[in-house]
Amino acid sequence: MVNTIRSRPNPSLSRTPLPSLSQGGASIPQGSLSPSQPDVTTPQPPSSGTDSNTHKSVRGLTRGIALRKLNKKNNNKLTIHIDPVQRRPTDSVESAKLSSELGQLSRESLPVPIKWKNVKKTELMRAFDQLDMNLAIDNPTDENMKNVEDILKNRSRAQRHRLNKYFQKFPSVEEAIQNKPSYGGLTQENWEMLCTTLFSDPKYQSHEQEFDGDEVDRISFHKHTHYTEGKGWITPQLENNHVEMENRKIDAETRGEIVDVDKIADDVLGKRSSYIVGLGYGPKPNKSNSGIRILQETLKEKDRECAALREERDTLMEEMNDMKSTLAEHSRLFEKLVQSQNLSSP
Structure with missing residues (x-):
């Protein structure tokens, strides 16, 4: 088995494409390790008037370096344990590295779907294969792999939100389509689909604006x-x-x-x-959080209702006491009348 850590070039050196690594006789693409490397799943159209030597470095080049240094130090892949109750790693280092790797895969190796169910099984399996190159899940049951997929789904949703923010910078859909973002492994076809189907939908924008401001x-x-x-x-x-x-x-x-x-x-x-x-x-x-604000407003409304009910109760108590006093006075007068009639009778 070829050591994937030693074969990975220093990101500060030339950005030439990496050769495929052979693992168990199978050729494994290294698309997830270098966002600038061409891949069949993440083709990048040539940018007019921009030389590859002067291309601005992006954050993707530095992602995953700490994990690979850790793997090199330990001479082994980092082992991840998924807690079946928490549905994620409980160790802070394992949780951070798994989340970082899945975020990198969602940006560079997977298409950005409108809905997660649109992601093909082959694309998902390819992402898991790339994840396995640097991390090892020690209990890869179906349930735990579903939990890993849920984390990947949330990272993909964050990438979609980021792309929507970029889309909103342009005055028209046509202009946005012509200016595909350079970061990540987004294809032109994927970008056009997001622009025309999702980002230009008023309902989607209305939902997104609920969280702005x-x-x-x-x-x-x-x-x-x-x-x-x-x-x-x-x-x-x-x-x-x-x-x-x-x-x-x-x-x-x-x-x-x-x-x-x-x-x-x-x-x-x-x-x-x-x-x-x-x-x-x-x-x-x-x-x-809007949910907390709604609950706080509801609680204040209930407090006002309780105060009004207490005031109404106090008013009724006063009226009842007045009625008791009146009834007692009537009873006293009635007894006095009866006594006077008894005295006047022969």
Whole structure:
């Protein structure tokens, strides 16, 4: 077996295509390791007037380097254990590396579908084969592989959202089609399909705009303050913390629960008096989750209804006490009348 770690060139050197590696007599494409390498699944049309030697480096070239260094240090692939209850790795390093690799596959090796069910089985199996080149699932049961697929599906959805943001920069669908984004392994055919079928749909844009304009949540703020496109994460632990928060958020959404971003951040990052880890000193930001806002408004409405009912109850109690006093007075007068009649009778 050829060592995939040693055969991978330094990303800072020439960006010539990698040769196929032979593993067990089968030729394995290396498309997932270099986004600039041509592949049958991710062809890139030639850009007019741009020389390959002057092509701007993109973030994809640096993705996966830390994992490959770790594999080289251990002289073996990183083993991933999927917890059957949590449906993901519980180890922070394993969780971060699995999420990073699946994100890279969703951007560079898989087409971006309108719906996940449109992904072909052959494409999915090819992605899993590429994942197996750098990671080893120690318990690859059908259920655990379905959990891995769910994580990949969420990463693909994030890539689709990113492409939609890029689409919105253009005044027309035609102009957007002519300016396919250069990052990732998106084909022209895939890009045109997204533009004409999904991104230009008013219903889809209306749904996307529901999440725009809200205050940034603590998970997003954590990445904004600890990650840059050029240098990546400041420390591996910060990346692990961010992946753990994202996984907990996705798990809550998958189960249909209300996502409390502040609680997730407190549980993962920890909290101290007057200080929020990952955010700094000061008050916590307002919750931007629409579900939480709806529940808060509903709770306030119920409180107003309870206050109105208490006021109505107090009014009824006062009226009842007045009626009791009137009834007692009538009873006293009636008894006095009866006594006077008895005295006047012979």
